[in-house]
Amino acid sequence: MSAVRFLLNGTPCSEDGAPPSMTVLDWLRTRAHLTGTKEGCAEGDCGACTIVLGRRIDGSLQLRAVNSCLMMLPQIDNCAVLTVEGLAGPDGALHPVQQALVDADATQCGFCTPGFVMAMFAFHHGGEPADTAIVHEALAGNLCRCTGYRPIAAACRRVAHGPADRFVAELPALADALSALPVGVDYHYGEQTFLAPRSLAALFAAMVQVPDAILLAGGTDLGLRISKDREALPLVISLEAVDELRRITPAADAIEIGGAVTYTDALPYLDRHFPSFGALVRRIGSRQIRNLGTIAGNLATASPIGDTIPCLIALDATVTLASRTGQRVLPVESFVTGYRNSALAAGEVIAAIRIPLLAAGQDFAAYKVCKRFDQDISTVVAAFRLERRGGKVAELRAAFGGLAARAMRARNLEGAVKGRPWAPAWLADIDALLARDFTPIADHRGGAAYRLRAAAGLLRRFQLETSLAEPMRVEAL
Numbered sequence: 457m458s459a460v461r462f463l464l465n466g467t468p469c470s471e472d473g474a475p476p477s478m479t480v481l482d483w484l485r486t487r488a489h490l491t492g493t494k495e496g497c498a499e500g501d502c503g504a505c506t507i508v509l510g511r512r513i514d515g516s517l518q519l520r521a522v523n524s525c526l527m528m529l530p531q532i533d534n535c536a537v538l539t540v541e542g543l544a545g546p547d548g549a550l551h552p553v554q555q556a557l558v559d560a561d562a563t564q565c566g567f568c569t570p571g572f573v574m575a576m577f578a579f580h581h582g583g584e585p586a587d588t589a590i591v592h593e594a595l596a597g598n599l600c601r602c603t604g605y606r607p608i609a610a611a612c613r614r615v616a617h618g619p620a621d622r623f624v625a626e627l628p629a630l631a632d633a634l635s636a637l638p639v640g641v642d643y644h645y646g647e648q649t650f651l652a653p654r655s656l657a658a659l660f661a662a663m664v665q666v667p668d669a670i671l672l673a674g675g676t677d678l679g680l681r682i683s684k685d686r687e688a689l690p691l692v693i694s695l696e697a698v699d700e701l702r703r704i705t706p707a708a709d710a711i712e713i714g715g716a717v718t719y720t721d722a723l724p725y726l727d728r729h730f731p732s733f734g735a736l737v738r739r740i741g742s743r744q745i746r747n748l749g750t751i752a753g754n755l756a757t758a759s760p761i762g763d764t765i766p767c768l769i770a771l772d773a774t775v776t777l778a779s780r781t782g783q784r785v786l787p788v789e790s791f792v793t794g795y796r797n798s799a800l801a802a803g804e805v806i807a808a809i810r811i812p813l814l815a816a817g818q819d820f821a822a823y824k825v826c827k828r829f830d831q832d833i834s835t836v837v838a839a840f841r842l843e844r845r846g847g848k849v850a851e852l853r854a855a856f857g858g859l860a861a862r863a864m865r866a867r868n869l870e871g872a873v874k875g876r877p878w879a880p881a882w883l884a885d886i887d888a889l890l891a892r893d894f895t896p897i898a899d900h901r902g903g904a905a906y907r908l909r910a911a912a913g914l915l916r917r918f919q920l921e922t923s924l925a926e927p928m929r930v931e932a933l
């Protein structure tokens with residue numbers, strides 16, 4: 457048995473008397489009495505609970521904003537936890553981020569302000585420019601009901617271009633202090649167990665030791681069962697620290713993304729090889745969500761509106777499932793077997809997802825339709841990989857989410873277009889072809905007819921975008 461050990465605003469802390477299912481937010485507010493961090497929605501949407509976690513990566517501290525309402529307490533083991541109470545100087549001088557919010561008149565009731573402060577603190581330390589789109593993205597995970605976003609965004613722009621605060625001098629000491637903490641948590645409280653193995657071998661041993669345990673990666677899906685549904689989740693094995701699962705392996709013809717790699721860490725690779733996949737991932741939740749959530753978790757959840765799944769299917773990605781006795785490789789397409797069902801067997805873990813790079817003559821694009829741009833679950837997701845030879849379609853892989861109980865390819869449509877010129881002529885048939893492939897559900901996000909029309913519209917858009925002299929996205933026109 458080990459305690460959860462971390463640094464709280466620089467001070468070493470140890471906790472062994474709280475249930476692991478207590479959220480970090482509840483622990484901060486009720487045990488540490490740091491009530492600056494607020495609970496707004498308890499489901500990762502509002503950002504009022506934003507804190508910044510520092511993790512030691514290659515000797516220095518990597519700072520990232522996360523939603524404390526979704527995190528189980530042991531997930532902060534070995535982290536430097538920064539809350540709004542820890543930003544002002546010892547003499548009470550406001551942090552530059554706090555001062556910028558004051559100067560821009562960017563707070564009224566103040567309920568959302570601590571969350572904005574922490575999101576902006578992470579942005580400040582990221583050294584990003586004051587670019588409107590980047591500021592928008594950095595703040596998309598924080599909601600304000602009263603001030604309006606213009607002054608908040610103005611304050612954020614003032615603290616762009618990198619850190620100029622006392623933390624510049626203090627972070628190396630924090631990183632050293634973290635390195636002095638024991639690594640790996642083996643936490644028990646009453647009937648509850650939370651294990652965080654650090655290697656695949658240790659993971660498989662833990663899965664034998666606690667065969668009924670739930671695997672937890674970032675917890676952005678599982679965390680809702682605790683924060684919203686108030687489940688205890690008594691037996692949990694965290695994948696977050698498993699070294700082999702945290703790797704991204706670029707190869708000549710593919711990239712391999714480990715089963716515990718966060719969206720944020722995968723993004724530079726997606727941006728380089730599949731920019732449109734990267735742009736779509738930037739619309740999954742918010743930075744706070746993407747700093748915790750993983751592609752493997754999205755795949756394992758097997759939701760019909762999981763945004764990455766159509767992309768992985770269209771790109772002909774494969775998934776490596778590992779267990780104590782060996783491993784098997786499946787196309788992502790056959791991994792997802794039904795509504796929130798997958799081929800993952802007991803004792804198996806998603807070790808990696810392998811995405812083949814685009815070959816010469818191939819185009820790829822992904823699209824998300826939802827009711828608002830940020831922080832929204834998809835109504836329809838579409839991903840297309842097109843291969844042309846001599847102006848004709850050699851292969852089209854067209855995968856859709858939101859049209860059936862699981863993300864899947866439009867086989868009738870793909871078959872009908874094969875060998876035909878990539879020209880608008882055949883597009884007249886696509887509504888009928890899609891209707892043969894899918895019988896969508898209707899719910900509050902969209903009716904069946906709307907979903908089919910949206911899906912057809914996205915294919916028309918892809919045809920247009922790939923038929924211009926210079927391939928481009930419609931947004932750029």
Ligand SMILES: Cc1cc2nc3c(=O)[nH]c(=O)nc-3n(C[C@H](O)[C@H](O)[C@H](O)COP(=O)(O)OP(=O)(O)OC[C@H]3O[C@@H](n4cnc5c(N)ncnc54)[C@H](O)[C@@H]3O)c2cc1C
Nearest residue numbers: 500673674675676677678715740741750753754756763806
């Ligand atoms: C506010 C909010 C907004 C969101 N927005 C979007 C969105 O826009 N689009 C979208 O698609 N999703 C969205 N999500 C859902 C969620 O972020 C994703 O599904 C996420 O990718 C899940 O990954 P995770 O690491 O957090 O998984 P976890 O919550 O840790 O786990 C989810 C499931 O996957 C299993 N699992 C995780 N990793 C592995 C592995 N390596 N091997 C085997 N099983 C594994 C777990 O056992 C569990 O059953 C949102 C969630 C929130 C809270």
Ligand code: FES
Nearest residue numbers: 496497498503525
């Ligand atoms: S309380 Fe709203 S995101 Fe955590």
Ligand code: FES
Nearest residue numbers: 564565568600601
């Ligand atoms: S200042 Fe009131 S919610 Fe933002």
